[in-house]
Every structure is written in structure tokens, then in C-alpha cells.
Amino acid sequence: MRHVISVQVENKSGVLARVAGLFSARGYNIDSLTVGTTERQDVSVMTIVVKGDDKIIEQVKKQLNKLIDVIKISDHLISNSIQRELAILKVSVSPSKRLEVFQLAQMFKAEIADMSQKNMTLSIDSDPESLDKFIELLRPYGIKELIRSGRVSLLRG
Amino acid sequence: MKLKGSQILIESLVKEGVECMFGYPGGVVIPIFHYLYEAPFKFILTRHEQGAVHAADGYARASGKPGVVIATSGPGGTNLITGIANANMDSIPLVVFTGQVSRNMIGNDAFQEADITGITRPITKHNYLVQDIKDLARIIKEAFYIATTGRPGPVLIDIPVDISNSEYKFQYPDKVDIRGYKPVYEGHPNQIKKACSLIESAKKPVAYVGGGVILSDASKELRTFIKKTGIPVTTTLLGMGSFPETDPLSLHMLGMHGTYYANHAVNESDLLIAIGARFDDRVTGDISSFIPEAKVIHIDIDPASVSKNVEVDVPIVGDCKTVLREINKIVKAPSISKWIEHINKMKEEFPLTYDKKSKGIKPQFVVEEIYRLTEGKAVICTEVGQNQMWAAQFFDYTEPRTFISSGGLGTMGFGFPAAIGAQLARPDRRVVDIAGDGSIQMNVQELIVAVEHKLPVIIAILNNGYLGMVRQWQQLFWSKRYSHTSMAFSPNFQKLAEAYGAVGLTVDKKEDVEKAIEKALSVKDRPIVIDFHVDKEENVYPMVPSGKSVKDIIIRELA
Numbered sequence: 096m097r098h099v100i101s102v103q104v105e106n107k108s109g110v111l112a113r114v115a116g117l118f119s120a121r122g123y124n125i126d127s128l129t130v131g132t133t134e135r136q137d138v139s140v141m142t143i144v145v146k147g148d149d150k151i152i153e154q155v156k157k158q159l160n161k162l163i164d165v166i167k168i169s170d171h172l173i174s175n176s177i178q179r180e181l182a183i184l185k186v187s188v189s190p191s192k193r194l195e196v197f198q199l200a201q202m203f204k205a206e207i208a209d210m211s212q213k214n215m216t217l218s219i220d221s222d223p224e225s226l227d228k229f230i231e232l233l234r235p236y237g238i239k240e241l242i243r244s245g246r247v248s249l250l251r252g
Numbered sequence: 253m254k255l256k257g258s259q260i261l262i263e264s265l266v267k268e269g270v271e272c273m274f275g276y277p278g279g280v281v282i283p284i285f286h287y288l289y290e291a292p293f294k295f296i297l298t299r300h301e302q303g304a305v306h307a308a309d310g311y312a313r314a315s316g317k318p319g320v321v322i323a324t325s326g327p328g329g330t331n332l333i334t335g336i337a338n339a340n341m342d343s344i345p346l347v348v349f350t351g352q353v354s355r356n357m358i359g360n361d362a363f364q365e366a367d368i369t370g371i372t373r374p375i376t377k378h379n380y381l382v383q384d385i386k387d388l389a390r391i392i393k394e395a396f397y398i399a400t401t402g403r404p405g406p407v408l409i410d411i412p413v414d415i416s417n418s419e420y421k422f423q424y425p426d427k428v429d430i431r432g433y434k435p436v437y438e439g440h441p442n443q444i445k446k447a448c449s450l451i452e453s454a455k456k457p458v459a460y461v462g463g464g465v466i467l468s469d470a471s472k473e474l475r476t477f478i479k480k481t482g483i484p485v486t487t488t489l490l491g492m493g494s495f496p497e498t499d500p501l502s503l504h505m506l507g508m509h510g511t512y513y514a515n516h517a518v519n520e521s522d523l524l525i526a527i528g529a530r531f532d533d534r535v536t537g538d539i540s541s542f543i544p545e546a547k548v549i550h551i552d553i554d555p556a557s558v559s560k561n562v563e564v565d566v567p568i569v570g571d572c573k574t575v576l577r578e579i580n581k582i583v584k585a586p587s588i589s590k591w592i593e594h595i596n597k598m599k600e601e602f603p604l605t606y607d608k609k610s611k612g613i614k615p616q617f618v619v620e621e622i623y624r625l626t627e628g629k630a631v632i633c634t635e636v637g638q639n640q641m642w643a644a645q646f647f648d649y650t651e652p653r654t655f656i657s658s659g660g661l662g663t664m665g666f667g668f669p670a671a672i673g674a675q676l677a678r679p680d681r682r683v684v685d686i687a688g689d690g691s692i693q694m695n696v697q698e699l700i701v702a703v704e705h706k707l708p709v710i711i712a713i714l715n716n717g718y719l720g721m722v723r724q725w726q727q728l729f730w731s732k733r734y735s736h737t738s739m740a741f742s743p744n745f746q747k748l749a750e751a752y753g754a755v756g757l758t759v760d761k762k763e764d765v766e767k768a769i770e771k772a773l774s775v776k777d778r779p780i781v782i783d784f785h786v787d788k789e790e791n792v793y794p795m796v797p798s799g800k801s802v803k804d805i806i807i808r809e810l811a
């Protein structure tokens with residue numbers, strides 16, 4: 096199962112390695128990990144998206160909690176949080192198909208960031224599901240390059 | 253007043269009440285050693301950094317105080333790794349200082365540079381790289397706090413040499429406030445009530461006690477609990493001494509080489525009360541067939557240990573001492589006379605034993621003689637292997653902190669340096685390292701340290717000419733192919749001892765065992781090595797083979 100774990104940590108060096116180490120030591124590949132600053136200067140938040148057996152993820156969360164530099168951990172579900180991710184895609188689009196892609200972009204509130212003879216570069220920030228869908232719809236045109244930022248997430252309410 | 257970083261370090265140790273420090277010098281810690289010269293506590297210069305960290309570990313286990321270590325950068329730090337990992341696995345409080353190259357050189361492959369905070373991250377409870385002299389005193393304060401509270405463990409502080417040499421106003425903080433670290437000591441009252449009602453209605457309960465009880469100094473509370481409830485007690489290797497093994501309710505050790513009756517009692521139990529234990533695989537064997545019928549109460553200060561390996565019915569996160577105290581206030585005794593009768597029958601039928609009529613020296617006999625001649629009052633350290641298991645099986649431990657052994661990591665070479673630390677912590681007791689001929693060679697260089705400090709540690713080598721425990725597995729499970737487990741080529745241990753200025757004795761007759769131990773006990777001013785030439789192919793029994801269950805227990809030698 097895919098888990099989104101939000102970890103509040105001390106904003107200092109070495110913390111990222113500690114957190115990542117708990118996953119890598121178990122042979123877990125993290126799908127995405129973002130680190131960002133927060134409203135508090137001395138606190139960062141890591142948003143970790145990882146696939147894994149529920150029991151093992153539970154154990155990893157307990158181990159994360161044991162880290163001295165970890166302040167708080169929460170599980171984020173689609174239902175209880177606002178989740179966003181940014182992607183930039185370079186798609187090869189012949190002039191005749193440009194309009195199609197343009198319309199698709201409009202529908203998903205994506206932005207045309209750059210354009211050349213052969214390529215269109217689009218940027219989109221949205222909830223991860225729409226983002227997945229957008230990427231799927233663009234695939235037939237030929238995605239030459241794609242980069243995703245990893246998720247950020249904030250609990251609702 | 254402004255002090256140099258080096259002085260701040262030493263003044264901080266004084267504030268922490270440090271009485272003894274272990275270590276080894278080198279380039280980037282010379283500034284610190286410069287002030288250690290006049291420090292008001294003892295400094296033990298070992299002959300290898302691994303010796304220093306194991307000695308500090310033994311000191312901590314014997315005294316209950318944190319062990320303090322210092323080593324230089326690069327190889328000094330990397331030589332500490334095994335010892336740090338060892339302390340981490342067994343939750344032993346250590347504060348370890350390493351020197352680091354100066355800040356402007358870090359990351360340049362400078363001479364004797366190693367990323368020691370990176371290397372030790374997974375084997376410490378926490379570690380620090382000091383980046384600013386103004387943080388130094390606070391970091392040391394935090395390190396001692398983190399090492400000794402909650403589930404204890406080693407904390408490492410890496411200090412760049414330019415920080416040692418710079419100056420700052422010294423003020424030792426009197427409080428620690430770490431928002432991400434607030435260990436919970438009190439158990440939840442509702443959980444405690446639930447546990448008590450399970451205990452009262454149990455028909456076949458067993459208390460399964462681990463090192464956590466010793467770490468939290470809860471031995472007295474445990475004894476009260478057992479007195480009130482009459483529940484039989486088995487301990488892990490690290491739990492030995494928390495409950496007197498001379499008590500009729502003691503089942504001795506459980507697990508791979510635990511007693512028949514401890515393993516069977518646990519397996520048949522309807523309630524397992526785990527106290528400061530973590531369901532290690534050496535205890536559970538095959539986890540899927542472990543305790544098929546038991547409900548589980550688990551008291552542990554580390555939430556990550558609870559429900560990690562087995563499902564727990566009543567988890568109680570808290571300090572063993574505090575929780576047991578609360579339980580003792582309300583718990584009522586279950587009626588279990590039949591259960592006790594059944595257990596006593598198993599004890600009679602399948603006691604720990606060995607061939608007592610053998611002509612040669614049985615290693616078990618040596619351990620029994622050490623027990624008898626020290627009147628059970630010795631502090632026993634062990635190496636790893638068969639020697640460790642016999643030391644666990646054939647000596648009845650009655651007090652906490654009198655059995656010191658590498659549990660989680662199983663580190664050969666731990667016992668002797670640990671014995672040095674233990675002897676420093678307990679000058680009132682004789683310390684005996686029950687050793688193997690293989691293990692003792694891993695840190696034998698520390699003999700000179702025991703000689704230098706006139707420590708009368710007795711090293712009892714159960715010399716079987718083999719890496720015995722590995723040979724035992726080869727014999728039982730690998731068609732007796734004794735691949736590279738012979739120690740036929742070993743030094744003359746008696747002469748080796750003498751070369752170091754220690755007393756050396758060799759014993760190859762059964763009737764000389766007593767005399768040799770008595771002779772050793774009469775020496776009070778230097779270490780004594782006794783080389784017992786024991787039966788070569790003696791095995792440790794009972795044995796639950798790795799990954800198997802109690803059903804598969806091997807009770808004695810198969811003909």
C-alpha cells in the first residue's frame with residue numbers, strides 16, 4: 096500500500112540522512128521525499144511517499160518517532176489532507192497537434208512554460224491524482240522528459 | 253570565564269559526575285588530552301579503541317552509570333564501531349567523544365578524516381557533529397541525558413579540533429529541553445488495570461524478563477511482583493540477575509540454549525508477561541509457532557519494541573520500575589498451584605546437566621566450580637560462543653549487574669575489556685571473564701591494562717581448541733565438516749599471561765580445577781589467566797535449532 100507520511104523535524108543538518116536511513120536500511124525505496132521549511136524557522140517538514148507492507152510501515156513510523164530530531168509524525172490520507180505535486184514535462188508535439196495539447200493543458204490548469212519547433216514544455220501543479228491522469232493523457236504524444244517534485248501535504252481543518 | 257573547547261569538555265564531564273573515562277589519543281584530540289592530564293577523574297588508556305569502548309560498556313553495565321570514551325579521528329573512530337554497535341544493541345548508555353579534523357578541512361579527505369557521524373548514525377541512539385563552540389556544553393548535557401534516559405543507548409559527539417582549540421564562556425546548562433525526545437515513564441492506568449485482571453485470571457502465566465528490568469533498576473519491584481503473584485520467571489540472557497535463579501520460581505534462561513522447562517513453560521503458557529524484553533529471535537525461535545495459546549502483556553519503555561515481533565494484547569509503554577510499582581499496588585495472585593506443580597515436574601525431569609562422571613574437564617564443571625568457590629558473589633563477564641552459554645547456564649545469578657555479556661550483537665572479544673570496566677566499577681567484587689580460546693584472542697592486548705591498574709580480573713579460558721559454537725553447528729547441521737574452526741594453533745596462554753606480567757595457570761586435570769581457581773582468588777593485585785583444557789567436542793544443550801520451535805528442542809547429545 097502507498098503511504099504518505101508527514102514528518103516534522105528539527106531544521107538542521109544530518110536529519111535527512113537519519114530519516115532516509117530508516118527506509119534504506121530496510122531496503123525500501125522511497126517514491127518521493129520532499130523537504131521544506133514551515134511557518135516555524137527551526138522546523139522543516141518531510142513528506143515521504145512510500146509503498147510497503149502496513150506492518151513494516153508502522154514499525155518504520157515508530158522508529159522515526161524514536162529519532163531525537165523528529166518532532167512529530169502524521170499519516171496523510173487523500174481524505175484528510177490537501178496534497179499537491181508539481182511536474183514539468185517536455186512533450187514532442189508536431190505543429191498540427193499543438194492545439195490538442197493546448198486544450199488538454201487548459202483543462203488541467205497546466206501552463207505552457209516553453210515551446211520550440213518540436214517540443215512543448217508544460218508545467219502543472221495539482222493534486223497527485225489529476226497529475227497522474229494528465230501525464231497518462233500526454234503519453235501518446237511522446238513524453239521526452241518528465242520531472243515530478245514529490246508531494247507536499249497539509250492536514251485539513 | 254572563557255575556556256577552551258577542550259576544557260569545556262572536561263569541565264562538563266566533571267559536572268556530570270564522571271569518575272572514569274576510557275580512551276586512546278591521537279592528533280586531533282591532543283588538545284583534549286592536554287587538559288585530561290589534570291582532570292579530576294580516572295583515565296584508562298586501553299591498547300585498542302575497541303577495548304576502550306567495551307571497557308566503558310562493561311563499566312556501565314556493572315555500575316549503572318554511563319560509560320565515557322574518547323578516541324581520535326579516522327582510525328580511532330572506526331576502531332570504536334563494533335563497541336558502539338554492541339552497546340546500541342543492548343541499550344547500554346555510553347557517551348563517546350571522537351576528534352574530527354578542523355571544520356575547514358571536513359570533506360576534503362584530510363589526513364585521518366572519517367565521517368564518523370555518518371558511519372555511526374544507524375548504531376547510535378543519537379550523534380552530534382559540533383559545529384559551533386557555543387553549542388558544545390549544551391550538546392554534552394544533551395548527550396548524557398539522551399544516553400541515560402528512556403531506552404538507554406550510545407551517543408557520539410564528534411568534535412573538530414578547531415572547536416577544541418577555540419574559546420567560549422563556559423556555562424553548563426542545568427536543564428535539557430528536546431522537543432522531539434520526551435520518554436514516557438508512567439504506564440497508562442487503564443492498561444495497568446487490564447494487565448492486572450489478565451494476571452489474576454491466568455491459569456498458566458509466565459513472566460519473561462529482559463535486560464530492561466536491569467536497565468531500569470526494577471529488580472526489587474520485579475521480586476515484589478513475583479512474591480505477590482507466585483508467577484514463575486524466566487529471563488533472557490541480558491535479564492539474568494534481575495530475579496534470583498536460586499528461587500524455586502526461577503525457570504532460568506529461555507531461548508535457543510535456555511532450559512527445557514523455561515521453553516516449555518513459555519510455550520504452554522496462557523499468559524506471557526514480557527517485562528523489558530523484546531522477543532528477540534534467539535528467544536522466540538520460529539515466530540509463527542511461538543506461544544500458540546498465550547495472551548501477551550508487554551511492558552517496555554520503547555514503543556517501537558512493542559508489537560514488533562509478536563502481537564500484544566495489553567501493551568504498556570513505560571518504565572519497568574514505575575509500571576511494576578503501579579501493578580504491585582493492585583495486582584492479586586492467580587490460582588496456579590497445578591501449573592507450578594507441572595513446571596516443577598518438568599524441572600525434575602529435564603534439569604540442566606552434563607556428564608559429571610567424565611574423566612576430562614567438562615567446561616560446565618569449571619563454571620560450577622567458579623560459582624562454588626566465589627560463593628556466587630563474582631561478577632561474571634563472558635565472551636561469545638559456548639563459553640557464554642555455559643556461563644549463563646551453570647552459574648546461578650542472584651543480583652542484577654552481576655552477569656555481563658554481549659547479547660544482541662554477540663561480539664567475540666567483548667568479555668575481557670568489559671571485565672576491566674566492571675572491575676573498575678566494582679572493586680568490592682571479583683570479576684571473572686569466562687572466555688573461549690577464540691574470543692580471548694580478539695582483545696587480549698588489554699591484559700597489560702589490567703596489569704597496569706592492578707585489576708585482579710580472572711580470565712577463565714574454557715579452551716576447547718575450537719571456535720566451539722560454530723563447530724557445534726557444523727557438527728549438528730553441516731555434516732561435521734569442521735571448516736576453519738580449529739584453534740589448534742593457539743598461543744601458550746600461561747606464557748602469554750606471564751609475558752604481560754599477569755599470573756598464568758594451565759589446568760589439564762579435573763582434580764586441579766579447584767586448586768587453580770583458589771590460587772587465582774588468592775591473587776589480589778594483578779590479572780590471572782587460567783587456561784582450562786576442557787573436553788574438545790562438548791556441546792551446549794538444550795538447543796532449539798535456529799528458526800525452529802520448542803518441539804524441535806535437542807535435549808542432549810544424540811548418540
Ligand SMILES: Cc1ncc(C[n+]2csc(CCOP(=O)(O)OP(=O)(O)O)c2C)c(N)n1
Nearest residue numbers: 637638639662664688689690691719720721
Ligand atoms: C567478532 C565475532 N566474529 C565472529 C563471531 C561468530 N562466532 C560466534 S561464536 C564463535 C566461536 C567462539 O569461539 P571461542 O571463543 O573459542 O568460544 P567457544 O564457542 O569455543 O566456547 C564465532 C566465531 C562472533 N560472534 N563475533
Ligand SMILES: [Mg+2]
Nearest residue numbers: 688689718720
Ligand atoms: Mg573455543
